[in-house]
Amino acid sequence: MSNFYSDDLDLQRQLETLDLRRIVALREDDYEQAGDFAYAPHDYEDALDSYRRTLAIVGDIAGEFVAPRAEDVDRAGALLTDGEVCYAPGMQEALDRLAQADLMGITLPRRYGGLNFPVTVSIMIVEMISRADPALMNVFGLQDIAETVNKFASDEIKQAYLPRFASGDVTGSMALTEPEAGSDLQNVQLKATLGADGVWRLSGVKRFITNGCGQVSLVLARSEEGTTDARGLSMFLYERDEHMKIRRLEDKLGIHGSPTCELQFDDAPALLVGERRRGLTTYVMSLMNGARVAIAAQAQGIAEAAYRAASKYADERIQFGGPIRELTPVAAMLADMKVALEASRALLYETCMIVDLKEGLERRIEQLQSGARAAADDELKELRAELKTTTRLAALYTPLAKACSTEMANRVAYDSLQIHGGSGYMRDFAVERHARDARITNIYEGTTQLQVVAALGGVLSGTLAARLDEYEAGELGATPELLARLRRARERWSAAVAHVRAADDTAFRDFHGRRLVEAAIDLVCGHLLLRVAQHDARKLLVARYFVEQMDVRVEAAAQAVLDSAPAALDALQALGRD
Numbered sequence: 001m002s003n004f005y006s007d008d009l010d011l012q013r014q015l016e017t018l019d020l021r022r023i024v025a026l027r028e029d030d031y032e033q034a035g036d037f038a039y040a041p042h043d044y045e046d047a048l049d050s051y052r053r054t055l056a057i058v059g060d061i062a063g064e065f066v067a068p069r070a071e072d073v074d075r076a077g078a079l080l081t082d083g084e085v086c087y088a089p090g091m092q093e094a095l096d097r098l099a100q101a102d103l104m105g106i107t108l109p110r111r112y113g114g115l116n117f118p119v120t121v122s123i124m125i126v127e128m129i130s131r132a133d134p135a136l137m138n139v140f141g142l143q144d145i146a147e148t149v150n151k152f153a154s155d156e157i158k159q160a161y162l163p164r165f166a167s168g169d170v171t172g173s174m175a176l177t178e179p180e181a182g183s184d185l186q187n188v189q190l191k192a193t194l195g196a197d198g199v200w201r202l203s204g205v206k207r208f209i210t211n212g213c214g215q216v217s218l219v220l221a222r223s224e225e226g227t228t229d230a231r232g233l234s235m236f237l238y239e240r241d242e243h244m245k246i247r248r249l250e251d252k253l254g255i256h257g258s259p260t261c262e263l264q265f266d267d268a269p270a271l272l273v274g275e276r277r278r279g280l281t282t283y284v285m286s287l288m289n290g291a292r293v294a295i296a297a298q299a300q301g302i303a304e305a306a307y308r309a310a311s312k313y314a315d316e317r318i319q320f321g322g323p324i325r326e327l328t329p330v331a332a333m334l335a336d337m338k339v340a341l342e343a344s345r346a347l348l349y350e351t352c353m354i355v356d357l358k359e360g361l362e363r364r365i366e367q368l369q370s371g372a373r374a375a376a377d378d379e380l381k382e383l384r385a386e387l388k389t390t391t392r393l394a395a396l397y398t399p400l401a402k403a404c405s406t407e408m409a410n411r412v413a414y415d416s417l418q419i420h421g422g423s424g425y426m427r428d429f430a431v432e433r434h435a436r437d438a439r440i441t442n443i444y445e446g447t448t449q450l451q452v453v454a455a456l457g458g459v460l461s462g463t464l465a466a467r468l469d470e471y472e473a474g475e476l477g478a479t480p481e482l483l484a485r486l487r488r489a490r491e492r493w494s495a496a497v498a499h500v501r502a503a504d505d506t507a508f509r510d511f512h513g514r515r516l517v518e519a520a521i522d523l524v525c526g527h528l529l530l531r532v533a534q535h536d537a538r539k540l541l542v543a544r545y546f547v548e549q550m551d552v553r554v555e556a557a558a559q560a561v562l563d564s565a566p567a568a569l570d571a572l573q574a575l576g577r578d
Helices: 009-017 021-027 044-076 089-100 119-132 134-152 155-167 279-316 328-370 377-425 431-438 448-461 463-473 480-503 506-533 537-562 566-577
Strands: 079-081 084-086 172-175 191-194 200-210 216-222 233-239 244-249 260-273
Touching: 009 044, 009 119, 009 328, 021 044, 021 328, 044 089, 044 119, 044 134, 044 431, 079 244, 084 244, 089 134, 119 134, 119 279, 119 328, 134 155, 134 172, 134 216, 134 233, 134 260, 134 279, 155 216, 172 200, 191 216, 200 216, 200 233, 216 260, 216 279, 233 279, 279 328, 279 377, 279 431, 328 377, 328 506, 328 537, 377 431, 377 448, 377 463, 377 506, 448 463, 448 480, 448 506, 463 480, 463 506, 480 506, 480 537, 506 537, 506 566
Parallel strands: 172 216
Antiparallel strands: 079 084, 191 200, 200 260, 216 233, 233 260, 244 260
16 A cells, blocks of 8 residues: 555654644634534644645545556646547546545635645645646646635635535636746736626637646736736636637647647637736736745655655665665765755745745735724734735745755756666656656746746845744754854855845846855755754754755855856856857
């Protein structure tokens, strides 16, 4: 029997050591929901028990049902026949099994049939599904667009669509990208026109749309005639009908089971979500927090599968009279992979908690402002100040987590294939699929380069420095020597940040952005690992291994920044043109 929760001690440790008490209380309205729903928790321990049980159910489905079908799903892929997409048989079977287990509306409110779970727990589910088959995650995970509907759509739209998402009757897609508007979404040209009958209609093309065959899509479209920027874009909900055609499926390197579609809208009727002009500036930006952590979890799951494949092969492959795990270079690769996995996972779930807190605070403030809950003016003022800080942290940590997990997954998949040797290059072993699947994770939902751009402001502004201060003020399970190395690394990073800020040169800042952000990721992961190490002797070993290497990496990055000046970029730009 294979259960992807019970066999993953580090994932279990995340649930047990993270302090979710306030997040759960906010989500459960201080457990008042227990009076309206029989299956709502009465207290924190009751909630934790529910999370454990659900994670165990998902772990069983992932290990026993999804993973054995993943290879066949990859080989069969999705097919476009007479304008309709057919999933690989194993894909549809897995979706049906998840729907039967009532797992399609994990974070949705109970009044719509959802489980009302925090983002942190839902991302653990996404990670396990991705370990089994990341292509399935692309369809299953897109149910999260229902959260955007829940946050911003009218009550009428919520009542009409959210129960269908929660039951698994419909799947969704985010129709954002266009042939000429990839990462630059403010250049979206698909047109939304309001007719005399009061109906919005969509016309234009969307490309690279994951699960574009889904019955319900959130579509970013230009609603304001004559505009050319983000202020002319609105968000629409579209349900499949004869006015949208799937023109083609992309022939991809990996994640074959997930259909990636090119869509043609021809006066397709749609519903406005929220307010006009806020499609990109508010709704897509809100969607990005969830999308970034979801792809980070997908990468985490792929990396976990690749590491386990490498570890198993290293035990079984006999060379020079023994298993190759006994060869020091191979043992070092496996250690690097395992430590990178756990460091990345620590950052991922720290980020999820920040996103959860942000959403919980937004909900509580909305309740207080509407009069649904009584509050003193001081309480509302304090919550708004906390939300402001948490929003900045979410804007910083979500790109950090996506950059960290996806780059890590690519390295781990690469090294796993390397440990397999020539056999890993053959389709006889799953590792070649893991390597193909991992490659997209640091591209879609914003490339790593764009994550660096998104995080750099928080790195340079002091938002991250303030968070590091909080970590250092808490308890860290470390020897004086490890703490000294961590503090030295931070001092060098701080000097590099100050050097870039003092230069006051945009090109210089952008050139060193990746160095500063990657060093920031290292520092955060080092602190998070040491925070857990105070309760776990094994984690101290992981933290020591990580901090010793991190110290070297941060020193090298900081020195590269401190040794350079804006004038040095002239030669680089000249070389790039040759």
